[in-house]
Amino acid sequence: xASKLLHRVPWxxxxxxxxxxxxxxPRTLSPTLAAFASLRLLSDVAPRPxxxxxxxxxxxASTSPAPQFSGSSEKFEHNAKSSSVRSSLKDPELAxxxxxxxxWWDSEGPFKPLHLMNPTxxxxxxxxxxxxxGKDPSSARPFEGMKIVDxxxxxGILSEPLARMGASVTGVDAVDKNIKxxxxxxxxxxxxxxxxxxxTTAEKLxxxxxxxxxxxxxxxxxxxxxxxxxxxxxxxxxxxxGALVISTxxxxxxxxxxxxxxxxxxxHWVKEMAGFVHNPLTGRxxxxxxxxxxFIAFGTKKGQ
Amino acid sequence: xxxxxxxxxxxxGIRVRSxxxxxxxxxxxxxxxxxxxxxxxxxxxxxxxxxxxIAIVGGGMVGMSLACSLASMPLTKHLNVAIIDSxxxxxxxxxxxxxxxxxxxxxxxxxxxxxxxxxxxAWQYLQPYRHAYFDxxxxxxxxxxxxxxxxxxxxDKDSLGCxxxxxxxxxxxxxxxxxxxxxKRIFPSRLxxxxxxxxxxxxxxxxxxxxxxxxxxxxxxxxxxxCLYAKLxxxxxxxxxxxxxxxxxxxTGWNYSQNAVICTVEHASENQCAWQRFLPAGPIALLPMGxxxxxxxxxxxxxxxxxxxxxxxxxxVKTVNHxxxxxxxxxxxxxxxxxxxxxxxxxxxxxxxGNGGFEIPPKVVKLASERMVFPLSLRHxxxxxxxxxxxxxxxxxxxxxxxxxxxxxxxxxxxxxxxxIGEAIAVGMDIGEASLLKKYEAERKPANIAMMAILDGFQxxxxxxxxxxxxxxxxxxxxxxxxxxxxxxxISYASGEQRLPLFT
Numbered sequence: 058x059a060s061k062l063l064h065r066v067p068w069x070x071x072x073x074x075x076x077x078x079x080x081x082x083p084r085t086l087s088p089t090l091a092a093f094a095s096l097r098l099l100s101d102v103a104p105r106p107x108x109x110x111x112x113x114x115x116x117x118a119s120t121s122p123a124p125q126f127s128g129s130s131e132k133f134e135h136n137a138k139s140s141s142v143r144s145s146l147k148d149p150e151l152a153x154x155x156x157x158x159x160x161w162w163d164s165e166g167p168f169k170p171l172h173l174m175n176p177t178x179x180x181x182x183x184x185x186x187x188x189x190x191g192k193d194p195s196s197a198r199p200f201e202g203m204k205i206v207d208x209x210x211x212x213g214i215l216s217e218p219l220a221r222m223g224a225s226v227t228g229v230d231a232v233d234k235n236i237k238x239x240x241x242x243x244x245x246x247x248x249x250x251x252x253x254x255x256x257t258t259a260e261k262l263x264x265x266x267x268x269x270x271x272x273x274x275x276x277x278x279x280x281x282x283x284x285x286x287x288x289x290x291x292x293x294x295x296x297x298x299g300a301l302v303i304s305t306x307x308x309x310x311x312x313x314x315x316x317x318x319x320x321x322x323x324x325h326w327v328k329e330m331a332g333f334v335h336n337p338l339t340g341r342x343x344x345x346x347x348x349x350x351x352f353i354a355f356g357t358k359k360g361q
Numbered sequence: 362x363x364x365x366x367x368x369x370x371x372x373x374g375i376r377v378r379s380x381x382x383x384x385x386x387x388x389x390x391x392x393x394x395x396x397x398x399x400x401x402x403x404x405x406x407x408x409x410x411x412x413x414x415i416a417i418v419g420g421g422m423v424g425m426s427l428a429c430s431l432a433s434m435p436l437t438k439h440l441n442v443a444i445i446d447s448x449x450x451x452x453x454x455x456x457x458x459x460x461x462x463x464x465x466x467x468x469x470x471x472x473x474x475x476x477x478x479x480x481x482x483a484w485q486y487l488q489p490y491r492h493a494y495f496d497x498x499x500x501x502x503x504x505x506x507x508x509x510x511x512x513x514x515x516x517d518k519d520s521l522g523c524x525x526x527x528x529x530x531x532x533x534x535x536x537x538x539x540x541x542x543x544x545k546r547i548f549p550s551r552l553x554x555x556x557x558x559x560x561x562x563x564x565x566x567x568x569x570x571x572x573x574x575x576x577x578x579x580x581x582x583x584x585x586x587x588c589l590y591a592k593l594x595x596x597x598x599x600x601x602x603x604x605x606x607x608x609x610x611x612x613t614g615w616n617y618s619q620n621a622v623i624c625t626v627e628h629a630s631e632n633q634c635a636w637q638r639f640l641p642a643g644p645i646a647l648l649p650m651g652x653x654x655x656x657x658x659x660x661x662x663x664x665x666x667x668x669x670x671x672x673x674x675x676x677x678v679k680t681v682n683h684x685x686x687x688x689x690x691x692x693x694x695x696x697x698x699x700x701x702x703x704x705x706x707x708x709x710x711x712x713x714x715g716n717g718g719f720e721i722p723p724k725v726v727k728l729a730s731e732r733m734v735f736p737l738s739l740r741h742x743x744x745x746x747x748x749x750x751x752x753x754x755x756x757x758x759x760x761x762x763x764x765x766x767x768x769x770x771x772x773x774x775x776x777x778x779x780x781x782i783g784e785a786i787a788v789g790m791d792i793g794e795a796s797l798l799k800k801y802e803a804e805r806k807p808a809n810i811a812m813m814a815i816l817d818g819f820q821x822x823x824x825x826x827x828x829x830x831x832x833x834x835x836x837x838x839x840x841x842x843x844x845x846x847x848x849x850x851x852i853s854y855a856s857g858e859q860r861l862p863l864f865t
Binding site for chain 1: 435437439646785788795803853
């Protein structure tokens, strides 16, 4: 056991250095979407250097047992209750979302920033998924025949465009009100009425042995009590050689650590990352290499 | 007679029963419909109402160019489009006889528009018919104090523009769309009323009331009783746009106290230059059309316009030649203050066509078409878009013809809108959504307003005969003629290469 840990240390130090480097993941978007990401700003704020991570094991894909953490991993909200059945959401978060669920589709309401950011997130997803699955990016419905799950779908603001792009979408959310809103709105358009909405959690889907070509969970991981478990569940929902997209707001040191470390160091599947940058003059979001504020990451699950 | 139909209008909201949320669709929605035709509800003929992605109201040049543009892009060619225009030519085709003399209704197409036409594959249908490129342009006024001569080689291009008859443009766009693999349906009818679903509405389900912005459809009623649904209604129906009125867009603008007399004339030999002379009452423009023909656009006050329209052909030809030549004032000399004028060292070392010297336009030999008169005005819609509606072309803006920009702005709108629609489909958005349509407005409005302001400025500057102002205008002519960066910028902007008139 000790020798295994010692073996991992140089690799981990290398990864720390890698993450601190400004442009770790060169981004090449498909030409048709170059218009979206034309404002590829080089970050003049280097990503915050991560303190040396936990010298714990870094397990490979989901088939491994739960990761062992050493004492210095208190930066994760890792608690003893690592049961995979329990919902990973924190209760105050649930209540907060319940309260404003009515305004999901009001593009001028509290969710306005999300509505403004939506096309940019979709551009990233479209670009990476088309490239990974070899789909034609100039097609109007490139995800035809693909099964995608939107974990933490809220009112369906991401699920509906994905359905319009041809995917068979399943949207899950722990807040029942969100699912109801999403259902009403999706039924307005025959194209989106095929979306399957369920009030459940990723863990429960894993129990039901559901598998998807792509698992997408945007702006969720910062609300999750146990990010490591959550990432494991997401990974379990993905088919081999499937895709996994996660995004989060980098609000604090801990958020960064939570997201990056959970995703990269434990599951090390991240293939491509991009930051979101907001232009206050135009009110538009664009993709950039600056991941210090808000970022989205795409990775694939190794085949068996 | 209209039959008043009672819809299940419930402004408060509708209770939608839904049992299971996982996997089962909830009960179908319906809601209140806000009538934009003053409460009258027409009956729709036919059993089922067809649904289209986009309904283009107005099948003129700009409307058809939008349809062709959508048909040419892979992201949008799957869309189902309805074109609503009562002009029978859209269904029967436009027959053009090459032996006919040119129609007086022509448009000057900028190089930017020409390349857009090539991109959508419509230019090939235009080439067999009469069209004339011109690579030179001369602008002067009646005071004889200055002139400007533009040449395409000043910007390293082959031409400054192309003059094409409107019927040729329309025919080529129609052929383009007919030969495209594109789902379209032409409705030979007029739009009578439109129902939109603006704003938020309340929906109730299991006691949960929510404000939902409806991604619903617009409903159009046509004059022959047909109805159709569309996600997006595009108003391309000209300066008296019905769509603009029904959607409640306000406009700003004023009428110029000027009318334009338009006709085709013939010369003894080919004319290859565009000429424009500003006279006290308004400019006269002579545009080459090919085959020794030219098009005249002569702006003047309404009384004179009526006189000139009703006078005999021979007299009219005489007045035209008079206006282009010695009438109203002398010819400008090559330089204002002699050979070493103060402007000559601005363009030092760079040969410009300013050195080409002033030329007299070719004499008109005879009139080749009827004379038409149109009133001129400036009009601009305060908004171009709202939920489910977008305006393009003259429906959004009307300008003075003095720079031949009007229809080019319209084509610019059409191509910008089709690109924005393509981008929205790429990210799976609903094409009737206001946020994406606002992107189109944000792109086109500043450019259109800038152009309108400049044209209006010119119109006002040239309508005053006042000594110091005349000298200023002359200085302007000289500056444009001899300062080559300025000249390049002017040509570039007028050719559509530059979107805004800045030195960027």
